[in-house]
Amino acid sequence: MQIEEKKHQILQAATEVFGTYGYKKTSMQDIADALDISRPALYQYYKNKEAVFLALVEHTLNLGEQAAIQxxxxxxxxxxxxxxxxxxxxxxxxxxxxxxxxxxxLLTLSKKLAPDLMTSFEMQLFNKIVCVLDKAVVEQRINLKTLNVEVSDVAKIILQSVDGIKNASESLEELDQQLNLFLTVFWKGLQKQGN
Structure with missing residues (x-):
């Protein structure tokens, strides 16, 4: 089995184990057990639990970035x-x-253990939102002049609001519904400024 494929399997198992037991209560043995491998075999790929977690954060953020770009x-x-x-x-x-x-x-812990990764990801997302808003302003789909705000200010509000909605949501369905509602109302408000 290729190294990258095995690492991917480890990260999948780690997602399950960390999500079930939490970071503190999870051990390398728990992750090894989920994979049905020995703990020494797991140590060939990652030196400790924190290294597994950081690799998981990086992997997940990469997937999130690809999904956002799409x-x-x-x-x-x-x-x-x-x-x-x-x-x-x-x-x-x-x-x-x-x-x-x-x-x-795990989300809270990601911000503590991998602040550089999280900041980089948030900056990339911020830049994508700014590009979309810039395009909407140029195409006169929204008007920010009457609000006397910059595109970057609007992008910050969107990101902060999405973060708040995410933290308040109890399920993926609720998150999806609340994001739909917020973004629709927010966008319509920006459109109204042009009339």
Whole structure:
């Protein structure tokens, strides 16, 4: 079996184990047991639990970025791009979290153990949102002049609101519904400014 394929299997198992037991209560033995391998075999790939967790965060953020990119190029319509970019990303990043008892703890921990990865990801997402908003302004689909705000300010509000919605949601379905509602109302408000 190839090294990368084995690492992928380890990360899949780690998602299950961390989500079920939480980071603190999870041991390398728990991850090894989930894979039906020995603990020494697991140590050939990762030196400790934190290394597994950091690799999991990086892998998940990469998947989230790919999903967001696909969503942001979903359509020619700026609103559809924004909606699908954010929702695709949220589905990939947080879908597994809502299915596990300790999932939300993992999100908080990601910010503590992998701040550089999280900041880089958030910056990339911020830049994608700015591009979508810039396009919408140029195409006169939204008007920010009457609000006297910059595109970057609007992008920050969107990201902060999405983060709040994510933290308040109890299920993936609720997250999806709330994101739909927020982005639709927010976008319509920006359109009204042009009239």
């Amino acid at each position: 969503g942001f190029s979903h359509s020619e319509d700026s609103f559809e791009c924004l909606l699908h970019g954010i929702k695709n990303m949220e589905q990939v990043l947080f879908g597994p979290i809502f299915l596990k008892p300790n999932g939300k703890e």
